[in-house]
Amino acid sequence: EAQVTQNPRYLITVTGKKLTVTCSQNMNHEYMSWYRQDPGLGLRQIYYSMNVEVTDKGDVPEGYKVSRKEKRNFPLILESPSPNQTSLYFCASSPTGFNEKLFFGSGTQLSVL
Amino acid sequence: GQNIDQPTEMTATEGAIVQINCTYQTSGFNGLFWYQQHAGEAPTFLSYNVLDGLEEKGRFSSFLSRSKGYSYLLLKELQMKDSASYLCAVREGQGANNLFFGTGTRLTVIP
Numbered sequence: 672e673a674q675v676t677q678n679p680r681y682l683i684t685v686t687g688k689k690l691t692v693t694c695s696q697n698m699n700h701e702y703m704s705w706y707r708q709d710p711g712l713g714l715r716q717i718y719y720s721m722n723v724e725v726t727d728k729g730d731v732p733e734g735y736k737v738s739r740k741e742k743r744n745f746p747l748i749l750e751s752p753s754p755n756q757t758s759l760y761f762c763a764s765s766p767t768g769f770n771e772k773l774f775f776g777s778g779t780q781l782s783v784l
Numbered sequence: 785g786q787n788i789d790q791p792t793e794m795t796a797t798e799g800a801i802v803q804i805n806c807t808y809q810t811s812g813f814n815g816l817f818w819y820q821q822h823a824g825e826a827p828t829f830l831s832y833n834v835l836d837g838l839e840e841k842g843r844f845s846s847f848l849s850r851s852k853g854y855s856y857l858l859l860k861e862l863q864m865k866d867s868a869s870y871l872c873a874v875r876e877g878q879g880a881n882n883l884f885f886g887t888g889t890r891l892t893v894i895p
Contacts, residue, residue, distance in 0.1 A: 713885045713888055714827070719881050721881070761826060770814065780824070
């Protein structure tokens with residue numbers, strides 16, 4: 672089944688403890704992206720990747736890192752999480768990143784205490 | 785830049801018709817998407833408009849007027865499972881990674 676897989680689904684952590692949210696897609700998509708979703712603010716893009724080893728900042732990149740060593744994987748790294756990073760996170764992919772619909776992962780609800 | 789406006793919340797009755805509006809201001813409009821998102825779940829694609837007019841897909845239709853910077857999503861024969869947020873997203877320009885989301889409209893369907 673074609674899908675975007677995100678893990679974990681829920682995560683509670685403490686300030687400063689490094690964490691990684693994994694994202695994997697099995698559709699051979701070139702384009703992958705991370706969003707965070709907060710009440711009243713909608714989906715905001717954190718980072719995106721047009722292909723392997725090609726990543727770039729979105730609208731809210733501060734405090735986040737990403738890597739794209741393989742086409743299928745696009746992990747989101749929080750080196751030193753802070754409470755303002757408590758949010759619902761979504762990974763998404765599409766074939767090329769141009770005029771196509773996005774396929775979203777099931778989301779990661781992160782709470783930073 | 786872009787400015788995408790949707791109503792924050794709407795309520796409608798089961799079996800009825802509801803229209804969710806989206807207005808936008810953007811340079812280089814290149815398409816508009818509607819996504820459905822149930823609470824705590826991933827957004828899923830509903831429709832795409834790039835030319836003016838109505839696109840119908842079962843109970844859901846989407847309309848676009850590029851000259852007015854306006855789109856609406858029409859849901860007919862509402863069902864309880866249609867209670868969700870509906871996200872309008874606008875593509876700007878010809879390049880990649882140019883999709884911008886509105887804040888979404890939370891629709892509640894009541895019996």
